[in-house]
Amino acid sequence: MVNNLVHLYRQFGVTCRSIMAGLQEAKKLAAYKAVDDHVQDNLIVGVGSGSTAVLAVERMMERVRNEHLNIKCIPTSFQARQLIIQSQLPLTNLEINPEIDVTIDGADEVDENLTCIKGGGACFLQEKIVAYNSKKLVIIADYTKDSVKLGQQWKKGIPLEVDPMAYYTVKTKIEKTMGGEAELRIGKMKAGPVITDGGNFILDWKDFNPESNWEEVNMELLKIPGLFETGLFVDMAVVAYFGMSDGTVKVRTPKNAKDSCDC
Numbered sequence: 001m002v003n004n005l006v007h008l009y010r011q012f013g014v015t016c017r018s019i020m021a022g023l024q025e026a027k028k029l030a031a032y033k034a035v036d037d038h039v040q041d042n043l044i045v046g047v048g049s050g051s052t053a054v055l056a057v058e059r060m061m062e063r064v065r066n067e068h069l070n071i072k073c074i075p076t077s078f079q080a081r082q083l084i085i086q087s088q089l090p091l092t093n094l095e096i097n098p099e100i101d102v103t104i105d106g107a108d109e110v111d112e113n114l115t116c117i118k119g120g121g122a123c124f125l126q127e128k129i130v131a132y133n134s135k136k137l138v139i140i141a142d143y144t145k146d147s148v149k150l151g152q153q154w155k156k157g158i159p160l161e162v163d164p165m166a167y168y169t170v171k172t173k174i175e176k177t178m179g180g181e182a183e184l185r186i187g188k189m190k191a192g193p194v195i196t197d198g199g200n201f202i203l204d205w206k207d208f209n210p211e212s213n214w215e216e217v218n219m220e221l222l223k224i225p226g227l228f229e230t231g232l233f234v235d236m237a238v239v240a241y242f243g244m245s246d247g248t249v250k251v252r253t254p255k256n257a258k259d260s261c262d263c
């Protein structure tokens with residue numbers, strides 16, 4: 001009996017490790033192809049945050065070394081800034097280079113119109129500023145982020161960055177008027193709430209209506225005093241690259257796109 005349990009436990013461990021390795025490979029496929037397709041000489045590049053963005057930086061570093069590309073990078077978080085510095089890529093900022101050619105960033109979920117939920121790593125405020133000032137936002141992710149509707153696969157909610165003094169009033173307002181539950185994000189290796197790069201708290205809004213008009217929801221949320229930004233990226237991404245489990249990369253543009261994009 002005990003031997004059987006130990007065997008099952010080990011098997012479970014092996015299965016989990018192979019799924020994680022598969023996801024990592026899928027992220028890498030998407031990141032590498034997006035960098036190869038969109039990063040060229042003399043561009044200002046927005047560098048996203050999260051585990052998939054790390055792989056994009058890895059590829060940029062390879063290409064800068066091998067092809068002597070001349071690019072300048074704008075970070076979307078403290079993590080991205082560290083990555084750029086450690087990879088010895090040229091670092092710039094929005095004062096020196098307010099117009100970004102392309103930003104390559106991860107996402108937690110992407111729907112059929114390329115509306116994204118971002119902020120699983122709490123970096124979405126700077127990510128949205130950089131994306132807004134970019135000519136092109138390119139999303140990179142593994143196949144588990146590829147959805148028709150938001151909330152289909154990502155169950156951790158839509159992140160909302162809030163002023164610490166207003167977290168309770170914002171939470172109550174959302175729950176009363178829009179439904180669902182807005183939970184204060186608590187640190188894993190820290191007692192108390194997660195603090196963002198901007199010194200704020202995060203609410204994760206769960207059990208939202210998946211049929212929502214996300215543009216309207218985003219505007220409604222931003223009217224609440226103390227709510228600084230949402231992790232909803234509506235009409236921002238022009239193309240998404242998903243690494244698939246069979247080793248291919250699926251490239252998607254928004255289903256509702258009015259114009260064809262040169263992506």
Ligand SMILES: O=C[C@H](O)[C@H](O)[C@H](O)COP(=O)(O)O
Binds near residue numbers: 048049051105107120
């Ligand atoms: O706050 C974090 C960012 O929005 C990330 O880009 C997003 O959470 C995706 O991260 P990952 O590539 O690790 O799945």
